[in-house]
Amino acid sequence: MRCVIHHSGTTSGRCHIYSLPFRFTCLEKISNQFPTIVFNTVTYLHAFDTVPMQHEFFMRMSQVFPFLKHFSVSNLIPQSSNYYEWKSDENPYCSFIEYSHLSSLDLTCVHKDYVVQFLLETKTHLPCLTDLYVDSHQLRSVTMNFTRN
Incomplete structure (x- = not known):
């Protein structure tokens, strides 16, 4: 058996056993706190947290869930305190994720x-992606009104 407990900073929490x-x-509803064992059978994953999910989190996800086919993310907290550095296509601090x-x-x-x-291929590569669900306003902003490569 394995157990992961996530406290959200309030009196409530979530436990996976x-x-x-x-x-x-x-x-x-997994969060930043999950074990580093490999989940070879997981093909559907929903990640949810009330703290930022940094680039390293998604790097771990690609390694821990190698056969992931469906991924849903819920998090309204910004990833980086330095937004302009993060949004740059060429950020040397971000390892490439596939x-x-x-x-x-x-x-x-x-x-x-x-x-x-x-969506930026300098950060993450999704060679088999066929279905993308995203807010149209965010998509326009991130792609600079569909002019960004």
Whole structure:
């Protein structure tokens, strides 16, 4: 058995308890706090948190969930305190991330930083993406009204 407890800073919290080896295909409402074991069977994942999910979090996600096909993110908190450095296409502090099997990405409940995280190929590569769910205003902003490569 393995247990992960997430405290949201209030009196409430969330607890995930699961058996090992992990055999489920779906995980919901995981946060920045999850074990670093490899979940080979998970193909659907929903990540939710009330603190920023930094670039390193998504790097870990790609390694810990190597066969992820459907990914949903919910977080309205900005990723970086220095937004202009983060939004730059050429940020030397960000390692390149690849989600090899990801075909569906839901970014409808996120801050604009997360749209940048996933749509700029200098930060994240999504070679199998076929379904993208994102707010149209955020998409226009991130793509500079569809003129950004």
